Amino acid sequence: MQKRHIDRLQYFRELAQTSERYFMPYIKDFLDMAGPISILEVGCGDGGNLLHFAKRGYEVVGVDISANRINDAKSFFEQENANAKFICSDILKLNGYKSYFDLVICHDVIEHIGNKQEMLSRIECFLKPKGLLFIGFPAWQMPFGGHQQICHSKLLSITPFFHMLPQCLYKYILSLGGENVECINELLSIKSTKITIELFEKIVAQTSFDIVDRRLYFVNPHYEVKFGLKPRRLLKPLSEMPYIRNFFSTSCFYILKKSSAMDSASSHTGRSVQ
Incomplete structure (x- = not known):
């Protein structure tokens, strides 16, 4: 076990760096963040992913099933003088916030979920009609896909x-x-709950979400702060090879929107699945 898995403050700060350097710029390609934005993170853990969103004045809410992680998040945000609301709850049991959020973040969570389609359907309820879902996960067959x-x-x-x-x-x-x-x-x-690229896209096809963009990484962006390795996208020919690409995808980034919002998102960004 690495030191960062014991030192929660270190882990929090590392996640905050990765979120600022890579999550936020990626999301901004698809979501106008110039005005007031409301953000929900599902499985927020210690809250590191949300820190820089909060520091920019956005309304942020973090939900996690672990009371210890939620308590850590509240403590760390207080230390950082940042405002956020953290809720200890199963996302499937969270009440309120219907059609409330402009953005939902779900990073390194879906691989832990049994009924993935149910979770995605629940997330849809929290999004505004043109809301955006950023979701990331490690492909199961990659070297450390088992965590x-x-x-x-x-x-x-x-x-x-x-x-x-x-x-x-x-x-x-x-x-x-x-x-x-x-x-x-x-x-x-x-x-038992592992996820592959093909399985994820099959599940998405059974929901009311559409894939706006896909970005597969050979070197996970988080490896920069962890190991000093520069992030590298998976080569395009390899990224289009079903099943084989899972062995080389250390992190899979997706942007999803509700089907009704797909056309406007594509015309706004000019981006598509790669």
Whole structure:
């Protein structure tokens, strides 16, 4: 397990940097952020992704099922003298805010969700008619798509691809490596709810969302602050190769809008799925 997974303030600050450098500019390509904007983050954790949105005066709300993460978020925002509302709730049970938000952020969350279509449908309820959803996730087959970096064993935390082993063997190796029950159960849960590019786009096709843009990264933007690696987009020919592209996509960025708003978004930006 890396130090950042224990030092929550460090993790918060690193997420804030990545959000400012890469999430915000990407979103601004599709959403006019010159005026008042209301933003919801689903699975906000410690709130790092929201910090620079809040500091720019936008109305931000973070929702997470973990009370510990919500308490950390409130504390960190207070330290940063930034305003935000944080709610401890399952997004499927969150009340109010119908058609309220201009932007919903859902980053590194959908791979943890069982019923992904239900979650996307719920998010739709919170968006204004022309609202935008920014969603990102690691493709399951990429080297660390199983989130094994959270392992306490240093060796297992840096071992790529072993999350793709059959479940019984995967569980045995985790136990042999000294992982506790809580960590093993979390990793097995991620294995059961894994997401691929093809599966995600199939699920989106069954909702009222349309894909406005897709951006696949060979080097995850967050690796810049974590490892000093410059982000790299996946080469276009490789990004168009179904299934194979999952092995090379360390992060998948998507912009979604409701179907009724698709035409206006495309004409405004001139952008499309790549």
